Amino acid sequence: MAYKHDYDSILTRLTIILSKLNDGEALCVKEMANEFNVSARTIQRDFNERLISFPIYQDKKKWKMQEGYKLEKSSNIEDTVILDIMQKLYEGAGDTFSMKANRLLGKIKNNTFNPFFAKLGMEDIGDKLKEVQLLENAIKKEVQITCSYRMPEEKRELVLKPLKIANYDGFWYLIALDTKDNKLKKYYLKNISLITLSSIHFKSTKKLDTLLENSLSVWFSEDVEPYKVVLHISKEVAKYFKRKA
Template identity: 35%
Template sequence: MKKEYDKALYRLLEILKRLYEGEVLNTKDLALDFNVTQRTIRRDFIRLSYFPIEKIKYGYKYADGYHLLKSSKEDEVLLFEMFEQFSKNMGEGASKIISKQLSKLYNPSAKHPFFFNAVIEDITDKSELFLLMQDAIEQKRVVHLEYLDKTRQVHPYRIASFEGFWYLFCKEQEKYKTFYFKDIQNVVLKEETFTCDTKALKIMENALNIWFEAQEKSFEVLLHVDTKIAKHLARRPLSKTQKFLKEYENGDIEISVYATSDNEVIHVLKKWLPNLKVIAPLRIHETFKKELQKYIDV
């Protein structure tokens, strides 16, 4: 008889394999296929949240550009190897379990071609909270919770990942906020429901980083990009709103993005210093210069 870990790992690999082949999967059909509850399948997708899987209206699918056109034995081995390497970003506990179980299914290649440098926060100890919050978001139910030693009533909008860390994007007393997920405790779903503000959701989805302000109006930011990072930002835009404006003879480029706070932009500048500069609004350029001067004077 298979142990629970074996059964769970088989489900995860089979789900990944089918997604790689281009299938769109839903929790109801998968629950029937594997003879488990839909809640178990939702928990499986939380475990697979490290992969580029998109939740759409009718279920889940692999993000465009990631699925395989066909399956073969070689594809399955590559999938196992990718899964094992990616699991190293899920935390030591999860990584050991996955590696041990995968060793029963295939012989790991000593020289596999994969290395993932994406450090993602281990949230396996919060899986039940993830499921509870997922139910609240899907059903648009008001939630009572404790955060930073304070009892709060919020409208949960999304569970969001920024730079590898998990947050709850929510509305509390007419203000939009982001709560660090691991600090949320004692969650209770209420019968009361709410209406989601799609404009606030779009701001979150277009954000440069966690420092966005969903209650503020978006403004355009013009950036000068040094040739040293121009190709990188062309391959991996700063946000969904990034637009190419022009290219200089030396390879430098100008781009635009939209932001909702000066702080949101300044954190991007810090990351790409000295290869990214603000052209407009000028106030952000001046604020950043003052911050740099304070650092130099220390």
């Protein structure tokens, strides 16, 4: 399938990174990017988003595990990565969604103590579970969908090629190609309803896969090349920016 993020590769990368940190190594973003043959932005996203639940911090441009922490809850660090990330993500997704997810994870995890805490501030999508399931199914099958999309002053009927359900700054979006112009667009998930899967298949491209993988906010565009921005800030607040560097 052309559209399929290599989740095994992502999981392998996160597991290796966490194992290195757990062994006391200090990791540099650039070195990790070279080791895994991905962009520095992807590694930054690993540390700042995908591994946010773990007790890691950045010191002098190197990432470290906080002293006194050791991942010994599970003999398999890969299991720990999957379950802890899933649990923290679901906690911010709404009461209904979170309750169902945590009940399932609890059966798997059998763990009464979790020392990690992360407040991700994601909006409640508990009332959109049906839509999420339909979209997930369409993305996996690579089939077009029809749906109703609520605009500020009207509703529109759309035919889309769904690529990804994404969370940017706490809000959920569907990233999809509009069949009218085949342009990549972002649709606020809560405004989507009446989803129907079609029998029309489509194929994404490697370029789109890479663009989606490296996107850090909803404002990305396939027509705009990434560019470097230099900020001049006072030393008093520099430490807050370095955490995202």
